Amino acid sequence: MPELPEVETVVRGLRSSLPGSMIDEVRFGKTDFVDDPILISERVPGLKIAGVTRLGKFICIGLDPVSASPETSAGQCLIIHLGMTGQLTVAQSSDPVQSHTHVFFALDDGRELRYRDIRRFGRMLTIPASELAAFKSLLGKEPLEIEAEEFCEHFGSRRARLKALLLDQSVLCGIGNIYADESLFRARLHPTRIAEKLKKEQLLALRAAVREVLEEAILFRGSSVSDYRDSEGKRGNFQLKHRVYKRDGKPCVQCKAIIRRMIVAGRGTHFCPTCQPAGRVRRAAKKSMKPKVRADKAKNKKS
């Protein structure tokens, strides 16, 4: 599934081939993942692609009017989230169309920017360029940009589990299930540990692990599990470097213990029980000779 390294790889590919081209026409197949297809059809054709950037897991295609008359500030941003199975590729318009391709942006040079999404968990919308800052402000910090102090403030004050926080796009943007698990392994932290209870050095280790994993994954052009492909339709290679993700039942690369899988924050979560020891286990559950009574007492106390 596309997370920060995969989206970054796609963005770099698009950036090298799209800017300067004009979008002539937009055609849609299914549109249930598009905020407002009519608006896109109205606003986008006739605009020139100025640049391609990444915001967390979002791809942002900057579109400018061709004749830059001062009063038409009709610059737009086409924003695309790949969800689980989204693919954004550039093809010749004569190339065969793969199944599940739902949006076609015909360019003025005979090429097409195509959006394919098997499960349609992606999202597509257009906003005026002037609203980009507001859109950005809804997202958390970029994990490759956040400073150490800021990271410690954001995480150190939260009572949530580390895994849940890493997945929360309003805290850090761009991390998904793969890189959350891989980062926690490298930081030697158990996914269910409570962020607030970490020592500063552990928070710093987590920040460093996140950066290291993401940077390495970008070098390998992302991880191709399931359907990920870059803008040329090619696979990434970082899946070969995963140390815990989808490796449950296999020996830990570090200590040979068996990698385990559990559900945390509703997601399949992979970890090494030895390298990533759990935090203090709450005592309550253990010596519960009279669990019912205890539970009731606790309830009465509150009310």
Add this chain to the structure above:
DNA sequence: AGCTCTTCCTGAAAGC
């Protein structure tokens, strides 16, 4: 505040 559950969707894999 933060947790779980549900919804969206398809194809792969497991179960019968």
Add this chain to the structure above:
DNA sequence: TGCTTTCAGGAAGAGC
């Protein structure tokens, strides 16, 4: 062999 069921998960919303 072939059908049916289960599962995976990013994000948002409901409800606790």
